[in-house]
Amino acid sequence: MSVKLEDVTYIYSPGTVYEMHALEHVNLEIPDGQFVGVIGHTGSGKSTLVQHLNGLIRPTSGHVYYRNEDIWQEGYQLRQLRSHVGLVFQYPEHQLFETDVLTDVCFGPKNQGLSPEECEKRAREALSSVGVEEELYDKSPFELSGGQKRRVAIAGVLAMNPDFLILDEPTAGLDPRGRDEILDQIERLHKERGISILLVSHSMEDIARYVERIIVMNKGHVAFDGAPKEVFSHYKELETMGLAAPQMTYIMHSLKEHGMDVDVTATTVEEAKASILKALKGKKGK
Numbered sequence: 001m002s003v004k005l006e007d008v009t010y011i012y013s014p015g016t017v018y019e020m021h022a023l024e025h026v027n028l029e030i031p032d033g034q035f036v037g038v039i040g041h042t043g044s045g046k047s048t049l050v051q052h053l054n055g056l057i058r059p060t061s062g063h064v065y066y067r068n069e070d071i072w073q074e075g076y077q078l079r080q081l082r083s084h085v086g087l088v089f090q091y092p093e094h095q096l097f098e099t100d101v102l103t104d105v106c107f108g109p110k111n112q113g114l115s116p117e118e119c120e121k122r123a124r125e126a127l128s129s130v131g132v133e134e135e136l137y138d139k140s141p142f143e144l145s146g147g148q149k150r151r152v153a154i155a156g157v158l159a160m161n162p163d164f165l166i167l168d169e170p171t172a173g174l175d176p177r178g179r180d181e182i183l184d185q186i187e188r189l190h191k192e193r194g195i196s197i198l199l200v201s202h203s204m205e206d207i208a209r210y211v212e213r214i215i216v217m218n219k220g221h222v223a224f225d226g227a228p229k230e231v232f233s234h235y236k237e238l239e240t241m242g243l244a245a246p247q248m249t250y251i252m253h254s255l256k257e258h259g260m261d262v263d264v265t266a267t268t269v270e271e272a273k274a275s276i277l278k279a280l281k282g283k284k285g286k
């Protein structure tokens with residue numbers, strides 16, 4: 001078992017008029033190698049949740065464990081934790097600040113105390129794995145397009161060689177093509193390097209295509225936690241939380257209601273097609 005939250009509650013500005021209960025009694029365990037999606041309406045606590053996983057914020061009550069060790073126990077090396085558990089913030093381009101792309105991505109490994117040669121090697125590997133071309137390495141991060149900036153920021157975290165990568169809405173504000181490219185690259189990282197991925201999103205469609213488990217946050221609570229098909233079966237409750245199941249879920253339920261014997265758990269176009277064809281054939285046979 002890799003990361004675990006035990007009864008975590010987090011309150012912003014406790015005891016003031018701004019007091020905000022962002023997380024309440026959250027229990028979660030994420031084993032090594034999983035590709036997990038965290039979804040929820042704006043303000044549901046997603047960003048607060050993920051900042052607990054690498055020790056950026058400390059629970060008001062409850063415990064956070066990494067590989068069975070309480071990360072807030074005395075003497076625990078939080079700095080080391082942060083190189084194992086990499087967090088790419090929401091709008092990470094706001095954290096780009098070095099004069100050129102390569103130097104920016106070297107920042108993390110440099111802080112880990114690696115030699116300049118090793119830093120550069122790590123940075124080049126990381127940049128290439130997220131599809132940033134070499135001719136951009138000496139450009140200022142600020143000259144890049146939105147999608148490229150996002151990739152550079154992801155590379156900056158990857159260069160620290162995390163075994164757990166958290167991405168907080170990595171595709172927010174990107175066009176559909178930029179979004180798909182980044183998500184495909186993240187999936188490749190997961191498959192090729194076996195990195196555990198926690199992908200925060202507010203788009204069910206995005207998440208449905210990639211993850212093996214979905215955690216639904218609602219008002220600081222974990223509302224659902226399970227395999228995508230299981231979570232989508234609650235599509236009516238998801239709507240009350242300002243979320244929607246993938247469009248295919250609605251189509252399949254509607255076909256079923258109209259008397260067609262289809263699999264309502266189909267979420268992708270391919271699955272739906274197969275199920276509809278099968279139902280049509282079955283009808284003909286009768």
Ligand code: ADP
Nearest residue numbers: 012020022040041042043044045046047048049
């Ligand atoms: P999400 O990422 O799902 O949009 P957040 O974790 O950012 O949700 O926020 C959860 C709740 O905590 C929201 O009501 C938000 O307004 C509040 N919140 C977030 N960050 C802060 C902060 N720094 N100070 C006070 N309240 C905050």
Ligand code: MG
Nearest residue numbers: 046047048090
């Ligand atoms: Mg957020």
